[in-house]
Amino acid sequence: MMERLDSWKPALERLRSAHPPDWAEAGRLVAEIVRMSSDVTLRQAAEQALPVLRQAADNDDHGVTLAAHRRLGVVLEVVHDLTAPRFGRRNALPKQMSREDRARKVLGLPLAVQLTCEDINQAYRRAAKGMHPDRGGSAEAFIDLAAARDLLIHPGAHKDA
Numbered sequence: 001m002m003e004r005l006d007s008w009k010p011a012l013e014r015l016r017s018a019h020p021p022d023w024a025e026a027g028r029l030v031a032e033i034v035r036m037s038s039d040v041t042l043r044q045a046a047e048q049a050l051p052v053l054r055q056a057a058d059n060d061d062h063g064v065t066l067a068a069h070r071r072l073g074v075v076l077e078v079v080h081d082l083t084a085p086r087f088g089r090r091n092a093l094p095k096q097m098s099r100e101d102r103a104r105k106v107l108g109l110p111l112a113v114q115l116t117c118e119d120i121n122q123a124y125r126r127a128a129k130g131m132h133p134d135r136g137g138s139a140e141a142f143i144d145l146a147a148a149r150d151l152l153i154h155p156g157a158h159k160d161a
Contacts, residue, residue, distance in 0.1 A: 004036055005083050012076045016069070023057035023065070026072055033075065045071075045078045100155060103148035117153055124149040 008029065015026045030053055033046040049071035056068035101111055107123040109115060124145065131137035131145050 002083075005079055008033060009076075009079050009083055012072065012079060016072050016076055020065070021069070021072070023053055023068060026068070027053040027057055030072075030075060039078075039082060042075070042078045042082060045075045049075050099151060103151045106144060106148040107152070109152075115152065120149055120152045 011029055015021050027050065030046045030050050034043055034050060037043045052068045052071045056065050104111055107127055109123050127145055129135065131141045133139045133142055
């Protein structure tokens with residue numbers, strides 16, 4: 001697909017910058033993109049441009065040629081997006097949080113701060129007020145809250161759990 005994109009891109013740029021563009025050639029190129037492209041977005045843009053380009057080839061109306069010029073620009077933008085360099089890791093899964101980070105999140109504590117037992121207990125009391133089953137919370141959420149507190153207070157005791 002990249003080889004085709006590399007050949008379509010300069011052809012589209014040449015057609016778009018030509019005055020007046022050869023609308024018949026633009027129609028043939030866009031029809032080829034419709035047939036050969038495996039990218040859904042590019043195929044849709046080309047399918048939408050094709051009727052206007054064919055109409056511009058048969059008609060010399062200024063409104064039609066202006067619309068054809070815009071549609072050709074849309075197809076070119078999609079090709080530019082597909083050929084733009086990508087940085088970083090594509091389709092990488094988000095980093096998994098550690099058990100301690102998940103426990104901090106449950107208690108509403110910051111991730112990168114050294115905590116004391118008092119900080120953990122205060123956060124637990126604050127969160128427990130709303131999560132306690134007697135106050136309308138669920139029993140499972142309250143149990144998770146208590147487990148999070150225990151894990152942060154005694155981190156070595158929960159390695160296998």
